[in-house]
Amino acid sequence: MFVVRRLAAAVPALLVVSVLVFWFVDMIPGDPAVILAGPTATDQEIAAIRDFLGLNEPLGTRYILFLRGLFEPELATSFRTGRPVALEIAERLPTTLAIAVGGLLVGLVVGALSGVACALRQGTLTDTAITVLTLAGISMPIYWLGLLCIWLFAVNLGWLPAAGASTPAHFVLPILVVATRPAATFSRLVTANLLEVMGKDYLDTARSKGVSELRVILVHALRNSLIAAVSVAGVQFGAMLGGSVITETVFGVPGLGRLLVQAVGSSDYPIIQYCILMFAVFFIVINLATDLLTQWLDPRTRQPATR
Amino acid sequence: MSMLPNQTLRRVTLVLMCLATPLAVAAQPSGELRVAVGIDPDTLDPLTNSLPIGNAIDLLVLNGLYRLGPTNNIVPDLATEHFYSADGMVLTVKLVTGRHFSNGDPLNAEAVAASFNRLLDPATGSIFAGLYASLGKAVAVGEDTVEFHLSEPNGHALMLLANSAAMIVNVGAAQAMGAEYGRRPVGSGPYIVEDYIGGERISLVPNPSYDGPTPATLTRITFIVVPEDGSRMALLETGDVDIAERVPPEAIPAIQALDHADVRLLPSMFSINMELVLRGALTDARVRQALNISVDRDGIAKGVLGDLGTPSVGMVGPGTQDDLRRTFEPLPYDPARARALLAEAGYGPGQLSLTMTCPTGRYIKDVQVCQALQGLWQSIGINVQANIVDRGTWSGVINTLPDARLDNMGMVGRATAGMDYTLYRLFYTGVGANRTGFSNARVDDLLRLGRATTDPGQQKEIYGEVQQIIWDEQPFVFLWYQKQAMGVGDAVKGFEVRPDETMLFQNVTVER
Numbered sequence: 061m062f063v064v065r066r067l068a069a070a071v072p073a074l075l076v077v078s079v080l081v082f083w084f085v086d087m088i089p090g091d092p093a094v095i096l097a098g099p100t101a102t103d104q105e106i107a108a109i110r111d112f113l114g115l116n117e118p119l120g121t122r123y124i125l126f127l128r129g130l131f132e133p134e135l136a137t138s139f140r141t142g143r144p145v146a147l148e149i150a151e152r153l154p155t156t157l158a159i160a161v162g163g164l165l166v167g168l169v170v171g172a173l174s175g176v177a178c179a180l181r182q183g184t185l186t187d188t189a190i191t192v193l194t195l196a197g198i199s200m201p202i203y204w205l206g207l208l209c210i211w212l213f214a215v216n217l218g219w220l221p222a223a224g225a226s227t228p229a230h231f232v233l234p235i236l237v238v239a240t241r242p243a244a245t246f247s248r249l250v251t252a253n254l255l256e257v258m259g260k261d262y263l264d265t266a267r268s269k270g271v272s273e274l275r276v277i278l279v280h281a282l283r284n285s286l287i288a289a290v291s292v293a294g295v296q297f298g299a300m301l302g303g304s305v306i307t308e309t310v311f312g313v314p315g316l317g318r319l320l321v322q323a324v325g326s327s328d329y330p331i332i333q334y335c336i337l338m339f340a341v342f343f344i345v346i347n348l349a350t351d352l353l354t355q356w357l358d359p360r361t362r363q364p365a366t367r
Numbered sequence: 368m369s370m371l372p373n374q375t376l377r378r379v380t381l382v383l384m385c386l387a388t389p390l391a392v393a394a395q396p397s398g399e400l401r402v403a404v405g406i407d408p409d410t411l412d413p414l415t416n417s418l419p420i421g422n423a424i425d426l427l428v429l430n431g432l433y434r435l436g437p438t439n440n441i442v443p444d445l446a447t448e449h450f451y452s453a454d455g456m457v458l459t460v461k462l463v464t465g466r467h468f469s470n471g472d473p474l475n476a477e478a479v480a481a482s483f484n485r486l487l488d489p490a491t492g493s494i495f496a497g498l499y500a501s502l503g504k505a506v507a508v509g510e511d512t513v514e515f516h517l518s519e520p521n522g523h524a525l526m527l528l529a530n531s532a533a534m535i536v537n538v539g540a541a542q543a544m545g546a547e548y549g550r551r552p553v554g555s556g557p558y559i560v561e562d563y564i565g566g567e568r569i570s571l572v573p574n575p576s577y578d579g580p581t582p583a584t585l586t587r588i589t590f591i592v593v594p595e596d597g598s599r600m601a602l603l604e605t606g607d608v609d610i611a612e613r614v615p616p617e618a619i620p621a622i623q624a625l626d627h628a629d630v631r632l633l634p635s636m637f638s639i640n641m642e643l644v645l646r647g648a649l650t651d652a653r654v655r656q657a658l659n660i661s662v663d664r665d666g667i668a669k670g671v672l673g674d675l676g677t678p679s680v681g682m683v684g685p686g687t688q689d690d691l692r693r694t695f696e697p698l699p700y701d702p703a704r705a706r707a708l709l710a711e712a713g714y715g716p717g718q719l720s721l722t723m724t725c726p727t728g729r730y731i732k733d734v735q736v737c738q739a740l741q742g743l744w745q746s747i748g749i750n751v752q753a754n755i756v757d758r759g760t761w762s763g764v765i766n767t768l769p770d771a772r773l774d775n776m777g778m779v780g781r782a783t784a785g786m787d788y789t790l791y792r793l794f795y796t797g798v799g800a801n802r803t804g805f806s807n808a809r810v811d812d813l814l815r816l817g818r819a820t821t822d823p824g825q826q827k828e829i830y831g832e833v834q835q836i837i838w839d840e841q842p843f844v845f846l847w848y849q850k851q852a853m854g855v856g857d858a859v860k861g862f863e864v865r866p867d868e869t870m871l872f873q874n875v876t877v878e879r
Contacts, residue, residue, distance in 0.1 A: 090759020094766045096494050098417050100783055100792045100800040105497030106766075108489040140409045141565075142492065142546035151565060210601045222601040223403075223593045225567050312593035314566030321594075322407060322566070327759055 063348065070344045077340045082123050085332045091115075092139050092327040113139055126333060139328045148319060148331060149338065155225055156315035159307065160300040162231065163238030164293060170239065171246025172289070176277060178247065179254035190247065197244030202303060206237050206310035223312035234311045238303065242296040246289050253285035287358045294350030298343050396573045398877035399587045400859065402870070403599045403611040407566050407592045410549030412541070413534045414486060414493045419868040420590070422531040427571055427588070427872060429536065429554035430579070432460055432479065432513075433529035437863045437871060439636065439686040439784050441529045445479070451821055455520040458502075460528070464511045466555055468537045469574050474555045476507035481538040483515070495532040498788070502527060522821040526688065526785040531869070557583040557873075566592055584861075584876050603628055603854045609877060610859060612870070614852035616673030616731070628856045632674070636866040637849035638684035639676075639730055639780040641723060641740065642765070643842055644772045645804040648719055653712040655841040659698050661705035661747045662740065668847055671735050676847035682837050683789060684782065684848045686866020691786040691827055693834040698845065705747045716748030724754045724777040726761040731849060733778060740844075769804035777802075780849065784867050786830045787818050794837060805842040 093109040094101070101109075110116055114125070129136025133146035141148065178190045213233060214222035224230045257263065258281060266276050304317030316335060323331035408421035416425065426434065432446040445462045452459070466474040483505035489496040503518040515524065527533060540553035550563040557579065558571040569590045573583035591608060593599040596615045603611040606627060614622055614630050622630045643649045643658075664678035680694040709719065721744070725737035737753045744751045754774060756764070765777045783789045791814050792798060796806040810833055817829040838845075851868055861874035 088759055089757070090761075090763050091766075095759070095762050096415070096417075098494070099762070099765065099779060100781070100788075101494075101766075102497055102792070102798060102800075105494075108496065109492075109494060112489065112492045137546065140415075141549055142410070142415070143549070144546075148565065207595075207597050210598055215601050215604050218605065221607060222605055223595075223598040224591055224607075310595050310598055312567070312591065312595065312598055314564060314592070318566045318594070322409075325758055326409075 063352070066348050066351070070348075073344065074337070074340060078127065078337055079123070081333050081336045081340075082126055083119075085329050085336070086119060086122075088324070088327060088329075088332075090327045092329060095326050096139065126330075129330070129334070136330050136334060138323075138331050140323075140326050140331075145330045145334045149316065149334065152314060152316045152319045155313055156301065156304050156308070156317060158231060159234045159238055159313065159315065160297060160304065162235040163300055164242055164297050166235055166239035167242030167296070168246055168289070168293065170243040172250055172282070172286075174243070174247040175250025175285070176254065176282065178251040179258065180277070182255070194244040194247045197240045198248075200240065202237060202241070202306050203310060205240060206233070206307060209233050209237055210310075223310075225311075225313045230311075230313070234307050234313055237311075238300055238307050242293070242300070245292060245296065249289055249292060250282070250285050253288055254281055257281050257284055283357065287354060290350055290353050290357060294346050297346050301339060301342055396583045396586045398585055398879065399589070400585050400610070400872070400875060400877055401589045401591060401608040403591050403593050403602045403608040405592075405594055405596070405599060405613045408569070410546075411552045411560070411563075412549040413532050413536060414491060414495070415549070416531070417494065419870070422867070422869040423872065424560075424569065424571065424590070425531050425534050425552070425554075426556070426869070427558040428552055428556045428560060428574075429534035430466070430474070430556055431529065431531075431534045432462060433525055434534075435529050435531075435784060435865060435867070435869075437865060438689060439866050440689075441525050445474070445535070446528075449525065455522075455819070455821060456517050458515040458517060458521075458524050459508075460513050460515070462511055462513065466578055467576060468540070468553050468555050469559050469576055470537065470540060470553050471576065472537055472539065472553075474535065475510045476513050478537065479513050479535055480505040480507040482535045483513070483533070485536065485538050485541070486532065499527055499532070520819040520821075521787075522817070522819060522826060523785055523787040526788065530784060555579065557581055558588065561587070568592065581873055584874065585872070588872060600854065603856070606856070609856040610862065610870075611854040612851075614854045616675050616852070619673065619852060622854045627858075628854055631853045631855050631864075633851040633853060633864050634677070634685045634866055635782070635849040635851045635868055636684035636686040636784070637730070637780045637782040637868070638679065638682060638687075639778065639846050639849060640679070640682070641776045641844035641846060642779050642803050643776045643844065644769050644774065644802070645842060646769065647775070648712070648714065648721075649775060651712045652840070653708040654714070654719070655844075657705040657708040657712070657747065658744065658749075658844050659841050660701045660708075661743050662698075662844060662846070663700045663743060664697070664847060665700070667736055667739055671732050671739055672847065673732075675731050675850045675852055677850060678847055679845035681834055682781075682793075682843060682845060683786065683834060684866070687782075687784060687789055688786040690823070691830045693831045695835075695838050702743075702747050709748060714748070717750060719748070720750040720752070721776065722752045722754060722774040724756060724761060724764045724774045726758055726778060727755050729758055729761065730778070730780050736846070737778060765802060766800075767802065769802055772802070776844070778846075782867055786826070787814075790814060790830065790833055790837075791818060794833070794842075803842045805840075807836060807840065810836055 093106050097106050097109050133144050136145045138145055138148055174190045178187050181187050210222045213220045220232050221230050263276055263280055266280050304315050305321055308315040308317040320335045404420050408418050410416050411421055411424055413425055431444045433441050434444045436442040447461045449460045468474055485491050486493050487496055487499055501519050501521040503516045506514045508514055537553040541548040551560045557574055557577045559574045561572040562570045571588045599611050600618045602608040619630050648654050668676040668678055680697055683692050725733055727734050734755050741751045741753045765779050792800045794805050794810055795814050796811050813829050813833050817826055851864055858877050858879045860876045863871040
């Protein structure tokens with residue numbers, strides 16, 4: 061029921077988003093017909109292209125066509141390529157998701173391990189080194205880090221390809237780069253949470269029962285720390301989808317971010333509108349998944365939903 | 368006695384066969400070429416493609432009646448001859464016979480006419496329907512003749528036929544495939560599209576059924592799309608690609624230092640100017656002259672553009688149509704004279720305020736040049752506001768009619784092959800891209816005459832005078848012609864780039 065209620069609540073939210081997206085995108089400076097026609101086009105040529113693209117229709121009519129495009133994909137086509145927007149998005153989505161999911165997983169694992177190491181080795185060189193690295197990871201711009209990685213791993217060491225997406229090796233650098241910020245964030249979070257719970261009675265109880273220290277840390281202490289990390293992971297994943305614009309441009313990866321950048325550059329309204337709407341759907345789904353995961357990890361949070 | 372000629376003939380034939388064998392072997396496609404490009408072509412359908420990278424691929428996959436050669440010169444492709452009717456209203460083009468599209472369909476006059484009529488029909492979404500409107504209608508006459516029933520006399524029709532928009536598509540296939548035709552166009556060129564992954568790469572392989580005179584020289588050409596300059600240069604540095612286009616000025620020394628690649632600086636017909644909106648103070652020729660002679664073009668070309676620009680010596684850039692192009696004495700850099708001209712026009716220091724619109728990232732160092740211009744003009748006493756805007760806003764501003772413009776000038780690059788195409792749309796009263804409001808009765812007369820005449824001598828005289836008037840009237844602040852910087856591996860031979868920034872791969876071989 062909880063899932064159904066949340067999904068039902070998402071419908072009006074998405075409708076509002078669709079209106080705002082459609083309206084705002086229509087107000088973006090730059091007439092798509094002018095951009096398509098080129099800088100030497102005559103007024104008549106621009107008018108003919110506007111007509112062909114359906115831009116002379118009233119805003120309301122175009123909005124209804126936009127909504128119909130959600131259910132009849134062949135109605136929604138890119139201004140630039142003439143291909144269905146659904147097809148353009150379907151071709152790019154797996155690449156973006158692969159990098160975002162890969163980055164999140166790497167970030168979670170590295171963040172959790174380094175967070176635990178930091179908490180257990182407080183005040184040591186390990187703690188200092190990890191703290192410095194995490195601070196660097198949080199503060200380094202992705203764009204700069206990407207170029208730095210290309211320079212180091214592709215140009216100088218020759219270990220990995222610099223750009224493209226034709227082999228699994230091409231995904232290594234983008235995933236590592238997008239994983240940096242979540243890894244650093246999780247690391248700080250896990251360290252702080254572990255330090256907070258390390259002295260709690262329930263851990264001493266577990267130890268007194270003869271549970272090994274490793275099991276105390278991983279099962280009892282870390283599980284509680286992960287509850288906060290899961291909430292952060294949801295936010296991080298959304299940010300990674302948004303940040304794909306930068307990563308995909310730097311590494312020449314054909315994902316949704318690049319598609320969106322190109323579409324904005326050429327005022328390809330349908331691509332921009334459906335892409336943003338899809339990002340909104342992702343955020344809603346991710347939030348829902350985060351809540352469900354939190355409930356699974358922390359039974360106390362289930363109570364409101366079962367009343 | 369009768370045996371001797373036969374024996375000789377046999378020997379000659381044998382020798383010729385021996386000589387021909389290595390040639391035949393050499394003619395086989397060999398080697399793979401990888402090219403890093405900065406932008407995705409969006410579509411390969413000539414109907415809607417307007418990008419040089421799309422042109423480069425179309426030239427390999429499609430044929431035209433004519434095509435533009437390495438200097439934007441018109442060269443025959445499928446056409447064997449052409450002639451105009453006595454009244455100049457019918458252009459007849461004869462074409463080779465026996466050629467086929469890669470799907471086996473015949474490439475005859477009917478196919479050619481169908482392709483042109485698709486281009487001329489606005490209902491197909493053709494972005495060039497207006498530009499090509501003067502071709503009127505294409506009619507097939509037999510197997511090898513196409514007649515263009517022109518809607519107005521046009522002495523520049525061959526230039527239209529040679530542009531990439533006029534390449535011959537298989538209309539049947541285009542109708543059947545819809546928008547997918549833009550990904551895998553069915554043509555009659557030496558290559559076919561093997562793979563098209565939007566935003567990542569396009570690969571071409573030899574067309575197995577190619578029956579023309581210029582077969583494929585390479586086993587594969589792969590275009591890898593990498594918009595970020597640093598990443599694209601990294602691919603060239605690591606040897607992952609053989610050619611990287613658009614080398615940024617700051618990366619030139621690093622690429623030149625490589626032991627396996629170099630930078631080629633090539634001319635471009637991109638003529639970049641500050642186009643003035645001719646109203647208020649800018650209707651005064653003295654003010655326009657003051658703006659022009661207060662620009663240190665050499666300083667900007669060297670100091671700001673890193674030598675990727677050549678100071679303008681005429682509005683029309685090199686390669687636009689060289690046989691009709693005129694160049695002039697460079698404008699002097701004379702700030703003292705500029706101040707005097709402004710004073711003569713009634714504008715003392717600080718009394719004239721102007722606003723300019725500049726794009727960001729559209730041309731090499733566009734923002735920096737605008738800042739330099741702002742400083743130069745402020746130094747002669749003009750208050751200049753530089754509005755630096757995104758591409759969408761910029762295209763909106765520069766396409767606004769002069770009366771509705773809120774600014775006084777905008778930075779625009781013009782790069783259209785053909786003198787009529789370039790000058791008519793920019794300077795004929797009230798048409799096309801004439802967003803300066805320029806109007807000159809003599810220029811209008813000359814442009815009409817120049818369009819109608821088919822006599823090259825007359826055209827040269829007419830367009831020479833038009834260019835002289837524009838250079839004297841100065842409706843633009845003339846700035847620079849862009850240079851193309853291409854990073855090219857030493858293994859690549861026969862690579863050329865046209866002045867319209869279209870790369871030519873027809874004769875490319877790779878010798879690793």
